[in-house]
Amino acid sequence: xxxxxxxxxxxxxxxxxxxxxxxxxxxxxxxxxxxxxxxxxxxxxxxxxxxxxxxxxxxxxxxxxxxxxxxxxxxxxxxxxxxxxxxxxxxxxxxxxxxxxxxxxxxxxxxxxxxxxxxxxxxxxxxxxxxxxxxxxxxxxxxxxxxxxxxxxxxxxxxxxxxxxxxxxxxxxxxxxxxxxxxxxxxxxxxxxxxxxxxxxxxxxxxxxxxxxxxxxxxxxxxxxxxxxxxxxxxxxxxxxxxxxxxxxxxxxxxxxxxxxxxxxxxxxxxxxxxxxxxxxxxxxxxxxxxxxxxxxxxxxxxxxxxxxxxxxx
Amino acid sequence: xxxxxxxxxxxxxxxxxxxxxxxxxxxxxxxxxxxxxxxxxxxxxxxxxxxxxxxxxxxxxxxxxxxxxxxxxxxxxxxxxxxxxxxxxxxxxxxxxxxxxxxxxxxxxxxxxxxxxxxxxxxxxxxxxxxxxxxxxxxxxxxxxxxxxxxxxxxxxxxxxxxxxxxxxxxxxxxxxxxxxxxxxxxxxxxxxxxxxxxxxxxxxxxxxxxxxxxxxxxxxxxxxxxxxxxxxxxxxxxxxxxxxxxxxxxxxxxxxxxxxxxxxxxxxxxxxxxxxxxxxxxxxxxxxxxxxxxxxxxxxxxxxxxxxxxxxxxxxxxxxxxxxxxxxxxxxxxxxxxxxxxxxxxxxxxxxxxxxx
Numbered sequence: 001x002x003x004x005x006x007x008x009x010x011x012x013x014x015x016x017x018x019x020x021x022x023x024x025x026x027x028x029x030x031x032x033x034x035x036x037x038x039x040x041x042x043x044x045x046x047x048x049x050x051x052x053x054x055x056x057x058x059x060x061x062x063x064x065x066x067x068x069x070x071x072x073x074x075x076x077x078x079x080x081x082x083x084x085x086x087x088x089x090x091x092x093x094x095x096x097x098x099x100x101x102x103x104x105x106x107x108x109x110x111x112x113x114x115x116x117x118x119x120x121x122x123x124x125x126x127x128x129x130x131x132x133x134x135x136x137x138x139x140x141x142x143x144x145x146x147x148x149x150x151x152x153x154x155x156x157x158x159x160x161x162x163x164x165x166x167x168x169x170x171x172x173x174x175x176x177x178x179x180x181x182x183x184x185x186x187x188x189x190x191x192x193x194x195x196x197x198x199x200x201x202x203x204x205x206x207x208x209x210x211x212x213x214x215x216x217x218x219x220x221x222x223x224x225x226x227x228x229x230x231x232x233x234x235x236x237x238x239x240x241x242x243x244x245x246x247x248x249x250x251x252x253x254x255x256x257x258x259x260x261x262x263x264x265x266x267x268x269x270x271x272x273x274x275x276x277x278x279x280x281x282x283x284x285x286x287x288x289x290x291x292x293x294x295x296x297x298x299x300x301x302x303x304x305x306x307x308x309x310x311x312x313x314x
Numbered sequence: 315x316x317x318x319x320x321x322x323x324x325x326x327x328x329x330x331x332x333x334x335x336x337x338x339x340x341x342x343x344x345x346x347x348x349x350x351x352x353x354x355x356x357x358x359x360x361x362x363x364x365x366x367x368x369x370x371x372x373x374x375x376x377x378x379x380x381x382x383x384x385x386x387x388x389x390x391x392x393x394x395x396x397x398x399x400x401x402x403x404x405x406x407x408x409x410x411x412x413x414x415x416x417x418x419x420x421x422x423x424x425x426x427x428x429x430x431x432x433x434x435x436x437x438x439x440x441x442x443x444x445x446x447x448x449x450x451x452x453x454x455x456x457x458x459x460x461x462x463x464x465x466x467x468x469x470x471x472x473x474x475x476x477x478x479x480x481x482x483x484x485x486x487x488x489x490x491x492x493x494x495x496x497x498x499x500x501x502x503x504x505x506x507x508x509x510x511x512x513x514x515x516x517x518x519x520x521x522x523x524x525x526x527x528x529x530x531x532x533x534x535x536x537x538x539x540x541x542x543x544x545x546x547x548x549x550x551x552x553x554x555x556x557x558x559x560x561x562x563x564x565x566x567x568x569x570x571x572x573x574x575x576x577x578x579x580x581x582x583x584x585x586x587x588x589x590x591x592x593x594x595x596x597x598x599x600x601x602x603x604x605x606x607x608x609x610x611x612x613x614x615x616x617x618x619x620x621x622x623x624x625x626x627x628x629x630x631x632x633x634x635x636x637x638x639x640x641x642x643x644x645x646x647x648x649x650x651x652x653x654x655x656x657x658x659x660x661x662x663x664x665x666x667x668x669x670x671x672x
Contacts, residue, residue: 018467019564064608082518089517099514114432115518147332164428164526169517196662198333230623235617241620244559251579260599261624264631268623297606297626 003032009178009188011128012142015151015206016192017199021224021292024300025146027054028307034071038139041127045120045146049075051302081123082109082273104117114161119156121177128180128290139266148191148206155181155189155214181216188219192304193282195223195275198283209244218287222311223279225294227272230265241264304312321586323558325453325461325551326588329474329580330562331572332467337361338659338668339562339652340464341369344396345662346669348385351393352460357454359445366660369398376402376409378452388662397458401466403444410447414540420533429474429530431599441466442474450547453554472579475552515653558586563594563636565651570641577645588649591672592638597653598631 002008007029014029016022023044030042041064044051049060055067062080064072081102089097099105109115130137145151158178165171189210193203196235205216229279231238242262282289295303322389324415328340337358355628358371364489366372370384378397385392392409408425415421425432445466452461465474472533551557559580563573570592577587652671659668 017333018331085518086514090514096514105514109515109518119518144317160432166434200336228619228623230619231616232615232619237616241616254556255598256626257604260628261620263599264596264624265620265628265657267654268627 002030002036003308004220004288005288006188006190006290007033009184009186009219010140011187011190012123012140013155013181013187014152014192015085015145015148015189016153016222017202018147018195020192020194020199020267022147022192022242022308023050023144024054024303025190025222025292025311026142027051028304028311029053029190030071030073030140030142031304032308032311033140033142036069037070039070039137039239040140040142042067042071043124043141043143044073044075045077045144046075047077050300051075054304056301057313067269071093076120076123078119079107082115085119085122107150112156114153117150117157118174118177119160119182121154121157122173125180128186140278143244148248152209153214155210159214161195172201181214182246184217184219189216190220191287192222194222194225194236194280194296195278195282197278200278204281207287218285220288220290221282221285222290222292223282223297224292225273227268227273227294228267242269317523319558319560321587323357323556323588324459325449325463325554326464326555327449327465327552327557327559328562329559329576331569334562334564334569336467336562337464338365339560339591339593339672340462341430342665342668342672343560344398344462344672345385345390345665346461347460347462348392348394348396349383349390349669351392353458354396354460354462355409355455355458356396356398357445357448357452357463358398359441359466361400365665366400366662369665370544371398371400375400376405385662390662390666394408394460394648399448399452401441401445401448401464403441406444406448407440409545410540411534411537413511414537416536420536421506424535424537427524427530429527430534438560445474446548447541447544450552452559453547453551467483472576475583494507534629549555552585554585558588560588560593561593562593565592565638567633567637570637576646577647588643589650590641590649591635592641594654595634595638595651596627596631598628598635603632605627620637 012026012029013027014022016025029040030040033040044060050060051067055073055255056071058065058067060073060075062074064074065310067073074118078098083096086096086100087093092223117272124143127141128136145154145243158181158294161174162171162178167173167198189205191206193199207221209220210216236278245260252255279291281291288310292307295306298306324472326343328336328343330336333459337360340356341361344354347354358366361369367577371379376399378396378399381398381550382392382395385396411424412421415424429453440464449463453456473635526555550629561573561580565568571589573592577590580587604625606629607618609623613622638649638651655664657665659665
């Protein structure tokens with residue numbers, strides 16, 4: 001079954017607070033898309049790619065590598081991306097290498113405002129437009145975008161650049177990127193968060209900023225690591241057990257292990273209630289909200305599979 | 315506060331990856347230092363709203379504000395004082411410009427230069443850079459005998475030290491000369507190697523952007539000295555025998571590994587680390603973990619659910635305890651493990667409880 005509606009678009013920009021699980025969500029989206037028969041490219045953008053932890057026999061590199069049937073992955077690092085772009089601009093291979101590897105050039109580009117946003121966006125635009133025998137090379141590209149701060153800088157970049165330059169190569173390239181991001185049928189922006197105060201502050205700020213100061217829309221919020229509701233249907237029984245009563249002979253009560261479990265689960269229950277209290281701040285944003293469970297004690301690969309089930313059911 | 319640490323160090327820098335609770339830990343350390351009688355300054359970065367409200371710092375800005383009275387009003391009896399300031403990257407950089415510009419006209423031209431405004435507000439790394447500049451300023455102030463520095467949230471702890479270096483490359487004097495010579499030679503044709511580089515750069519960023527950058531460099535050249543001097547001072551402060559890092563981390567394996575790597579990197583740079591603080595760890599309740607029962611989250615059976623989650627959490631607690639013990643052994647450093655609190659910390663009493671664990 002395909003994932004929920006927000007994951008349907010051809011270009012998915014997945015961001016979120018560091019540690020909230022955005023890499024897992026983006027990898028889930030990519031894996032599920034490939035399983036639906038779509039040629040999918042999953043793109044990380046980090047010095048320390050996590051792809052190898054999530055997929056067997058996959059070593060992330062700048063050059064797209066096949067992970068599975070229909071699924072490719074790459075790590076979009078700035079250095080090689082600049083080199084590739086220069087090789088398009090200056091079609092003499094030796095020359096573009098010479099420039100890209102010049103240390104002065106590297107210092108300037110590393111320090112140049114916005115280049116760490118512009119170059120990756122340019123590369124993504126290029127990949128979205130690539131065609132082979134008339135049809136697109138990628139049916140879908142899922143970007144594991146940087147954490148909130150840098151992601152926001154990326155999303156604000158087109159406007160910033162177009163405010164600085166109106167004509168020329170840079171302005172043209174930027175307009176192309178802007179068109180992709182603004183096309184709501186093509187691009188989906190997804191924000192991963194957790195139901196903790198700081199994460200929610202950051203998420204609210206990001207969504208507000210995107211909606212008020214760019215022409216783009218956030219399409220879905222994914223609230224990760226939601227504590228399990230252990231009491232569920234038997235709330236009364238569970239509460240009594242938490243308070244130390246023995247509601248029925250089925251529920252263990254007075255030994256040491258039982259007390260240990262009670263301590264752990266009381267905290268978990270307290271955290272769950274706090275999470276529920278914070279959730280309205282996310283629903284107030286009027287963006288589709290999906291909740292994903294906390295998944296301790298299993299490997300990242302198992303989480304990936306579990307998460308795709310959750311996001312289908314949603 | 316840990317006694318050795320509080321006796322030996324004037325400046326404590328609270329470092330670590332994002333999302334591990336650096337801001338709360340810094341605030342708790344500052345609160346304790348103030349209660350202990352120190353004239354304390356807390357440099358904080360973007361605390362959660364309820365926490366800053368609780369501390370009485372939700373309206374403060376880039377200027378150090380005395381919040382001692384606020385603590386008294388909340389029922390504490392501080393023997394020292396507590397000033398707090400919030401990092402404001404743009405304000406910090408603007409102030410250096412205002413202080414060192416030669417003429418009002420130069421000041422205005424820089425502050426209004428679009429590239430400068432972009433650098434000071436939006437560029438990745440500007441927060442880290444400003445934090446360093448700010449550190450250099452406050453370190454020299456004789457008003458405080460204890461300074462607690464929170465660091466910007468970033469994926470990797472080292473960004474705090476790396477980002478400023480990267481940004482500083484922009485103000486490197488050799489580079490500036492190249493740019494200025496380019497600016498004044500614009501339109502005269504391309505003959506040199508550097509011209510080829512600029513041609514490439516121009517295709518990447520646009521000639522207008524380069525012209526503005528050149529203009530910025532020309533206008534602001536006289537400011538690079540003070541900027542660099544402040545940066546050098548910050549480096550000195552970081553290496554000073556009375557400054558030290560506290561490495562804050564979470565209790566999971568990858569977080570502890572990152573913390574260890576960060577400590578090694580600090581060692582390599584000759585910066586002192588006093589201890590690790592492992593935040594929000596889960597405390598084991600039993601001598602030995604019980605076997606984890608099959609994880610079937612869907613079962614409606616209450617007893618099975620209690621056993622599944624209870625045993626799971628107990629196992630996690632033991633795993634964390636082992637990992638923490640390993641970290642301590644590997645690094646030879648003290649490790650302070652702070653248990654998971656029942657609630658998010660957003661009150662002074664919560665901070666005081668947190669400080670009790672430190």
